[in-house]
Amino acid sequence: MDPAQRSQAISRFLLQSPPGEINDVLNDVRNIISDDESLEEIVHPALKEYNLAQFIVADVPGADHNSIVSDAARVNGEDDRFLDPRSKTSFRFDHISLETSEPEVVEPDAESEPFRVALESSVLTYLAAHFHDGTASVFADPQSSTRFIVQIVANKYNPVNFWSGRWRSEYVVDLDAKTVAGRILLNVHYYEQGNVQLETSHQSSITFPPTITPSNPSGSASKLLALIADQERAYQESLSDTYHEMGEKTFKGLRRALPLTRQKLDWDRVLGYKLGAELSASKGVFGGGS
Known part of the structure; x- marks a missing residue:
């Protein structure tokens, strides 16, 4: 090679x-x-x-929370510098060691910041209610004061029981177009006595009412998160239904319900046959019997 x-x-x-x-x-x-x-x-x-x-999570220098490292977090003009809008800090990120360094204060856009902060507050409330161990970041689009990107990631690693998983979701909120374009990405790995991976994605599009406006940040952000919560709940329920059906129908269809004789095996009788065969063999070896 x-x-x-x-x-x-x-x-x-x-x-x-x-x-x-x-x-x-x-x-x-x-x-x-x-x-x-x-x-x-x-x-x-x-x-x-x-x-x-993968929306890798980074420790924000000087802050007591984490932030998501992603394309949306990238600071313009710098390859490995990323923004944590919550603390108004940018930092350099090492993609090998996953360490952060060189924090700098960043002044947010005055026009978009009030709505971004309100949206961030609603996202963090939603995160605390629905994700056991998650991180969220809300970014303002530098090209538009009415466009925002919401990112959520939740990781669960359980190597003792041979499984791991990651939930990622991203929503682009456009207040001018009155739309939310979303995507959910899910990865799960089970590897006890085998190697099974689930990798799935889901796209969504929401059109919201004109009552959601930049002039009412708090109320509008709360309504947007309710719409997002409905999307994520519906997707999780659809996954649950799908895998329940797989267990009840698909996997059962991969094996015979009965052997070719169309009769269930009587395992007690099978064990009796085996024991009888062993006794017969013993009599032959040791010369027993009449």
């Missing part, structure tokens, strides 16, 4: 890593490459792509 093919293969492995397991994949790759300097050159672009796509 030439260097270009090797680099592409390693990148694919990293980008397909299940939630919370990318370090395990990276360590396996390191054992194959056996050259940390070459490895860093190969994996850095892949790790950056992975982190941005």
Whole structure:
């Protein structure tokens, strides 16, 4: 395998890593490459792509909360500097160590900030009510004072019981168009005595009433979050129904309900047959019987 093919293969492995397991994949790759300097050159672009796509959570310097690292959080003109609008701080992020540094104060857009803050407050309330361990960030679109991006991520890692999962959702709120364009991405990995991954996505589009306006930030933000909550609840219920049906119908259809004889096996009799056969064999070996 030439260097270009090797680099592409390693990148694919990293980008397909299940939630919370990318370090395990990276360590396996390191054992194959056996050259940390070459490895860093190969994996850095892949790790950056992975982190941005997966809404990796970063510690905000000087703050008591986390923020999402994503394309929406990227500070214009700087490749590895990201914004935490909640603390009005930007920071540099290392995609390999996942550490933050060099915090700087950022002045928000005065026109969009009141609605962004109201939307952030409603999102955080929703997060606390519905996600056990989640992080959310609300960004103002630098190109429009009436456009906002809501991002939510929740991670659950349980290696002791061999599973991990990640929920990501993103909503683009456009107050001029009166629309919310949303997407939900879900990854779950079960790997006890096997290797099963679920990766699914859902797109949504909401048209909201003209009563939701920038002139009423608090009330409008609360109404928007109610619409988003309805979308996420409906999607979770549809997933639950789908997998219940799979368990009741699809998986049962993959195996025979009865053997070819159309009769259930009597396992007690089977064990009796086995015991009788062993006794007969013993009599033959030891010369027993009449």
